[in-house]
Amino acid sequence: MKRILDLLLACLAAVLLLLPVCIVALLVRFTSPGPVLYWSDRVGRDNRIFRMPKFRSMRQDTPAVATHLLANPQSFLTPIGSFLRRSSLDELPQLWSILVGDMSFVGPRPALYNQDDLIALRTERGVHRLLPGLTGWAQVNGRDELAIPQKVELDLAYLQRQSLWFDLRILWLTLLKVARSDGVTH
Template identity: 75%
Template sequence: MKRAFDLILALIAALLLILPILIVAMLVRLTSPGPIVYWSNRVGRRNRIFKMPKFRSMRIDTPAVATHLLENPSQWLTPIGAFLRKSSLDELPQLWSILKGDMSFVGPRPALYNQDDLIALRTAQGVDALVPGLTGWAQVNGRDELPIPQKVALDAEYLHRQSLMFDLKILWMTALKVLTRDGVSH
């Protein structure tokens, strides 16, 4: 049922958001050299690596590490990168990953392939059994501000509480967080 929900919602969202997607793609192309979409290696269900797309918000020479590990993250942003990240518009291409089945709307955010500490903790808690999500319980409870052990504890809580109603609650909370830009890093 969750997969059917994801497919229907992703198709509806893609249709409703086609114009903003095209506008953002054009703005990325016009404001910085490089590809429009950045494909990063992410850890999916059962720790399988998949390519996750995002509108490129960072310069093409940015090191491939989590943003919080960069010494001065803002120096790597494209001219519209901060706006894309604060508005979460950089996440729109992930509708493709949801349609493809690599991601769900709700689940733990997919780790970067080199976030060994996060991957190990999630595996130890059984969270690796979940399909990663566009948003998740950890995202609506602190997003980028949470330390990794706390994120994993919230991911594990989601693993045990998951249901359609809980997913709908998380989606609603996500919409509120995005609209208020709460918990968004640069």
């Protein structure tokens, strides 16, 4: 049921967001050199690595680490990178990952392949069995402001409580958080 809902929502979102996606793609292309999309190696269900697209918000020479590990993350942002991140528009290409089955709309956010501490803790708690999501319980409860153990506890709470209604609640809360740019640090 969840996969069918993901496919229906992703197709609907792709149609409704086609114009904004094209505009953002053009803005990225014309404001900084390099490709429009950044393909990131991420950890999916059962710790399988997959390639996840995002609109590029950072310069091409940015190290492939979590943003909070950069000494001065602001210095790596493209001219529109801060706006893309605050508005979460950089996440729109992840509809592709939902369509191909690497992600769901709701689940734990996919870890970077080199976030060993997060991957290990999720595996220890059984969270690695979940399909990663565009949004999740941790995102609506702090997003970038949460320490890794807190994120994993919220991911575990999602694993234990997951249902269609809980997913719909998380999607609604996500819309509210995105509209207010809550919990975005960079």
